Amino acid sequence: MxxxxxxxxxxxxxxxxxxxxxxxxxxxxxxxxxxxxxxxxxxxxxxxxxxxxxxxxxxxxxxxxxxxxxxxxxxxxxxxxxxxxxxxxxxxxxxxxxxxxxxxxxxxxxxxxxxxxxxxxxxxxxxxxxxxxxxxxxxxxxxxxxxxxxxxxxxxxxxxxxxxxxxxxxxxxxxxxxSIFQSLDLSKTFYFSYAYDITNTLQRNMEREKRDDDSDDEEIHSFNHMFIWNHHLLRPVEEIMDNVFEWFLPIIHGFIDQAKINVCGARSVYVTLIARRSHYFAGARFLKRGVNDRGNVANEVETEQIVADLVTSSFHDKREGIFNSPRYTSYVQHRGSIPLYWSQDVSNMTPKPPIEINLVDPFFASAALHFDDLFKRYEAPILVLNLIKSKERTPREGKLLREFSQCVEYLNQFLVQRGKKHKLQYTHWDMSRASKSRNLEVIEFLERYSTTVLEKTGFFHNSKGIQKGICRSNCIDCLDRTNAAQFVIAKKALGYQLRALGIVSDVNLSYDCDAVNLLTEMYHDHGDTIALQYGGSHLVNTMETYRKINQWRSHSRDMLESIRRFYSNSFVDSQRQEAINLFLGNHVFEQNKPRLWDLPSDHFLHNNYYFDNYYLRRSYIFWWTEINLLVKKYEKYVRRKKELQIMPVSEITEPLNFPGSDQKEPVMEVLEDKLDALVSYIPPYPGFFDNYWNECYKPRSLSSFHKVFAYNMNSTSRYNSDDNPFRPRKEIKGLEDITEDKKVSEVPEEVSKIPDDPLITIYKYTLQAMA
Structure with missing residues (x-):
C-alpha cells in the first residue's frame, strides 16, 4: 500500500x-x-x-x-x-x-x-x-x-x-x-534492506539459515559490524533496547547495482554487484593509508558478484528445500591498502607526494592481524595480488614493494607447519608497466591469473558448493589498476557461474559480447563510485586503457580526472575526513577536551597505543588464531532444512513443534502463514524475516509495469536485437585465440563435465598503434 x-x-x-x-x-x-x-x-x-x-x-x-x-x-x-x-x-x-x-x-x-x-x-x-x-x-x-x-x-x-x-x-x-555531520551526504551510495542482510555475503546468509537452531556461533547470527556505517548512531539505543534491529536499519556504504542478461528471449539471468566499504579505518585517500594498530587497512572494500537464474524469485526450491535454491551463485573479492605503516605528505602540493614508511616493524604485527582476519572471514587460501610498480626513476611504490614482499615472506615461514594451503599465495605484477608496453599484454596475464584464482577458491553455488578463500588485490590506491584486475577475475567468475546454472557450456566469454559489456559497465560504475568515495574523482584509467583501445579518445578524460583527484586531495579531503570521523564516532565531543577541528591530527583517533593487552601480547611466531585456520564444517549445512519442503495446504496436517519452543498449536490454515512459521521461526538474530511474498508480491495491490523494478532494470536486450548475449559484437580479424587458461591449466574438476561451446571464445586484443 x-x-x-x-x-x-x-x-x-x-x-x-x-x-x-x-x-x-x-x-x-x-x-x-x-x-x-x-x-x-x-x-x-x-x-x-x-x-x-x-x-x-x-x-x-x-x-x-x-x-x-x-x-x-x-x-x-x-x-x-x-x-x-x-x-x-x-x-x-x-x-x-x-x-x-x-x-x-x-x-x-x-x-x-x-x-x-x-x-x-x-x-x-x-x-x-x-x-x-x-x-x-x-x-x-x-x-x-x-x-x-x-x-x-x-x-x-x-x-x-x-x-x-x-x-x-x-x-x-x-x-x-x-554542519560537519551534514557534509557527509547520506543520500549518496548508502544502502539498506528490510529483510535481506546486505552486510553479509550470500554464502554467509544461506549458511546461517542452514545452521542448527542451537548453534553457539554468535557471529553467524548477526550482522557484520565491519560494514554497518551507522553503528555509532545505534549506540544510544543498544543499552535501552534488546531488539534494536527490529526498529532500526543497518546501512552499508559502497555500491550496489543490478542488471539482467536476457538469454535468447527465454531465460533471464540477474547479475548483482554489491561493494561493502569497511568503516574501521575509513577516510580520504592521502589521509588514510596503509594499516592501523588493529590490522584494519584503508580503502577496504568487499565486492560480491551474485548471479542468479530467477525462474522463481525466492531462495527456496521445491525439490532442494528451504533456502536451498540452486539458482543462486556468488563470488567474493577483496581490496585494501598495503598493510604496512606508510603515508604521503600532501603539504608540498604535488600530484604524487613521496611515500614514507613511518614505522618499520620487523614482526609485521599489524599485517599479521589483517591476514588473520581474512582467514577468519574467508578461510584459506588467501591469494594476494600486488599490482604496484617495481621500476621507477624516483623510488616511490618500490619502497612498499620490498617491504610488503618481506612481510609476506616473514608471515609465511611460520605458516608452513600448518600446511601449504594456508600459506599466503603472493603474486606481484607491474600492471602499470605492462599497460604502457607494446610487448606486454595486461589482459593476457590477468586471464591466466583469474583461472588460477577460480580453481583455488571456487565460488558459492547454493546447495551445491561453496567458496573457500579470497583474492586480495591492491595497487597503491586500490582504485584504477585494482578495479581492472577485479573486473577480469569477475568476468572469469561470471563464466563459471553461468556454466553452473546451465546457461553456457564454456567459461570463457568474449570481451565484446553483450553479457560482458554489461558486466564491464557495472564494474566501471563500481570503480567510479569507490574512487569518488576514497580519491575524490572518477577512475583515471579504465578498462579501455588496459585493453589498449580508444587510448587517444580517453586521454583527455584521464587528464581531467587526474586534475580533479589532485584538487580533491589538496583542498577537500580534510573536510571529508572530519565528517567521516564525526559520523563514525571516532571523535565524540567531551567537555574540556579539544574539539574536532582543533585536533592537529586524527592519528590517535584510529590508533590506540595504550590499549588492551589482546593485541599487544600476540605471538610473533604463531601470529594467527588457530580456530581461523580450521576447516569450517559448512558441508553439513548445504542440504540442511531439505525436510522443510514447500507443500500444498492439504499435506500439512500435523502440529509444528519448533525447537526450543513450547508452542503446540496447529499450523494456521493459510499457506502463507504455514510458510511463515516454517521459515521465520529461527532463534532471533537481527533480520530473520523471509516474507518475500509480502514484500515483492503485495496482495490486493494494483501495480503496473513502469513501477516494477525488474521491468525497468538495465538489460542486454536494450542494446541489440540479437537474442544471444554471448555472441561477440565486434569482428576482429587476424587475431589468434588467447584462451591461455586452456593451454596452461585444466578446468576445475567440478565444472569440466560439460563439453565446450564453439560460439563462446576469448580473443587476444592487440591493436596496432594509431596513425
Whole structure:
C-alpha cells in the first residue's frame, strides 16, 4: 500500500477511520499479549508529536501490523528517554492508541512526517537528534527482498527544554558540528534492506539459515559490524533496547547495482554487484593509508558478484528445500591498502607526494592481524595480488614493494607447519608497466591469473558448493589498476557461474559480447563510485586503457580526472575526513577536551597505543588464531532444512513443534502463514524475516509495469536485437585465440563435465598503434 498513514485531525476521524483490507490471522487478538511477534519487518514509520512527546507508529509493508515507540522530549538533554511498546497492534487497535495519545496531548497530536527507516541518534554538544530516511529508491532484488538506496534523510531534534546555561560559544560549536555531520551526504551510495542482510555475503546468509537452531556461533547470527556505517548512531539505543534491529536499519556504504542478461528471449539471468566499504579505518585517500594498530587497512572494500537464474524469485526450491535454491551463485573479492605503516605528505602540493614508511616493524604485527582476519572471514587460501610498480626513476611504490614482499615472506615461514594451503599465495605484477608496453599484454596475464584464482577458491553455488578463500588485490590506491584486475577475475567468475546454472557450456566469454559489456559497465560504475568515495574523482584509467583501445579518445578524460583527484586531495579531503570521523564516532565531543577541528591530527583517533593487552601480547611466531585456520564444517549445512519442503495446504496436517519452543498449536490454515512459521521461526538474530511474498508480491495491490523494478532494470536486450548475449559484437580479424587458461591449466574438476561451446571464445586484443 503506497498511501501515507492516516492524518488524525480529530477524534471523530479516528473512530470512523475505515480499514483498507481484512486482517490476516494473528497470533493474538489483544494488544495486551506482549509476546506477539511481527510476521514481516517494519517498513513504514509515521512520526507524530505533541509539545512534550514524539510518537513513532511503525507498520509492515502491508500496513496490517503496527508497533509504537514513545520519546520523551522534556528530560535532560544528555539523556535519551525512549519507551518501546512490546505489543503488536492491528490497524483498529493502533487507531485507539493514537486517539488516547491525542487526548493526553490535549488535542495537539500532529503528524510530523512519514519515514522509510530509522538510522539512529546522534548528539554533539547539546541534545539528541534522530536521523530518519525520508526518501528511498529500489536498486536490487534478491530472493524477493528489495534493496534500497537512501535518497534523502532528515535530522529531527529531540529536545524541547530551555536554553539555560547555553553560551554563545556552545551554540556556535553545536552549529559547526551539525554542519560537519551534514557534509557527509547520506543520500549518496548508502544502502539498506528490510529483510535481506546486505552486510553479509550470500554464502554467509544461506549458511546461517542452514545452521542448527542451537548453534553457539554468535557471529553467524548477526550482522557484520565491519560494514554497518551507522553503528555509532545505534549506540544510544543498544543499552535501552534488546531488539534494536527490529526498529532500526543497518546501512552499508559502497555500491550496489543490478542488471539482467536476457538469454535468447527465454531465460533471464540477474547479475548483482554489491561493494561493502569497511568503516574501521575509513577516510580520504592521502589521509588514510596503509594499516592501523588493529590490522584494519584503508580503502577496504568487499565486492560480491551474485548471479542468479530467477525462474522463481525466492531462495527456496521445491525439490532442494528451504533456502536451498540452486539458482543462486556468488563470488567474493577483496581490496585494501598495503598493510604496512606508510603515508604521503600532501603539504608540498604535488600530484604524487613521496611515500614514507613511518614505522618499520620487523614482526609485521599489524599485517599479521589483517591476514588473520581474512582467514577468519574467508578461510584459506588467501591469494594476494600486488599490482604496484617495481621500476621507477624516483623510488616511490618500490619502497612498499620490498617491504610488503618481506612481510609476506616473514608471515609465511611460520605458516608452513600448518600446511601449504594456508600459506599466503603472493603474486606481484607491474600492471602499470605492462599497460604502457607494446610487448606486454595486461589482459593476457590477468586471464591466466583469474583461472588460477577460480580453481583455488571456487565460488558459492547454493546447495551445491561453496567458496573457500579470497583474492586480495591492491595497487597503491586500490582504485584504477585494482578495479581492472577485479573486473577480469569477475568476468572469469561470471563464466563459471553461468556454466553452473546451465546457461553456457564454456567459461570463457568474449570481451565484446553483450553479457560482458554489461558486466564491464557495472564494474566501471563500481570503480567510479569507490574512487569518488576514497580519491575524490572518477577512475583515471579504465578498462579501455588496459585493453589498449580508444587510448587517444580517453586521454583527455584521464587528464581531467587526474586534475580533479589532485584538487580533491589538496583542498577537500580534510573536510571529508572530519565528517567521516564525526559520523563514525571516532571523535565524540567531551567537555574540556579539544574539539574536532582543533585536533592537529586524527592519528590517535584510529590508533590506540595504550590499549588492551589482546593485541599487544600476540605471538610473533604463531601470529594467527588457530580456530581461523580450521576447516569450517559448512558441508553439513548445504542440504540442511531439505525436510522443510514447500507443500500444498492439504499435506500439512500435523502440529509444528519448533525447537526450543513450547508452542503446540496447529499450523494456521493459510499457506502463507504455514510458510511463515516454517521459515521465520529461527532463534532471533537481527533480520530473520523471509516474507518475500509480502514484500515483492503485495496482495490486493494494483501495480503496473513502469513501477516494477525488474521491468525497468538495465538489460542486454536494450542494446541489440540479437537474442544471444554471448555472441561477440565486434569482428576482429587476424587475431589468434588467447584462451591461455586452456593451454596452461585444466578446468576445475567440478565444472569440466560439460563439453565446450564453439560460439563462446576469448580473443587476444592487440591493436596496432594509431596513425
Amino acid at each position: 503506497d498511501s501515507e498513514f492516516l492524518e488524525i485531525p480529530n477524534m471523530e476521524d479516528i473512530v470512523t477511520a475505515p480499514e483498507p483490507e481484512p486482517e490476516p490471522p494473528r497470533l493474538t487478538q489483544s494488544h495486551s499479549d506482549v509476546h506477539a511477534r511481527l510476521s514481516a519487518p517494519l517498513e513504514k514509520y509515521t512520526l507524530y508529536e505533541t509539545k512534550t512527546r514524539l510518537y513513532i507508529v511503525a507498520s509492515n509493508a502491508r500496513e496490517v501490523q503496527f508497533k509504537v515507540m514513545e520519546i520523551d522530549m522534556t528530560g535532560p538533554k544528555q539523556d535519551l528517554t525512549l519507551i518501546v511498546d512490546p505489543a503488536v497492534y492491528t490497524r483498529a487497535e493502533v487507531m485507539d492508541v493514537l486517539g488516547h495519545m491525542e487526548e493526553e496531548g490535549g488535542g495537539n497530536l500532529t503528524k510530523r512526517l512519514t519515514a522509510w527507516g530509522l538510522l539512529g541518534f546522534i548528539r554533539f554538544t547539546d541534545g539528541y537528534y534522530m536521523v530518519v530516511v525520508t526518501k528511498r529508491s529500489v536498486v536490487a532484488l534478491l530472493g524477493g527482498h528489495y534493496v534500497y538506496h537512501i535518497d534523502k534523510t532528515e535530522m529531527i531534534p529531540l529536545s524541547r527544554g530551555g536554553d539555560e546555561g547555553k553560551t554563545k560559544s556552545k551554540s556556535a560549536d553545536e552549529a559547526r558540528y551539525m
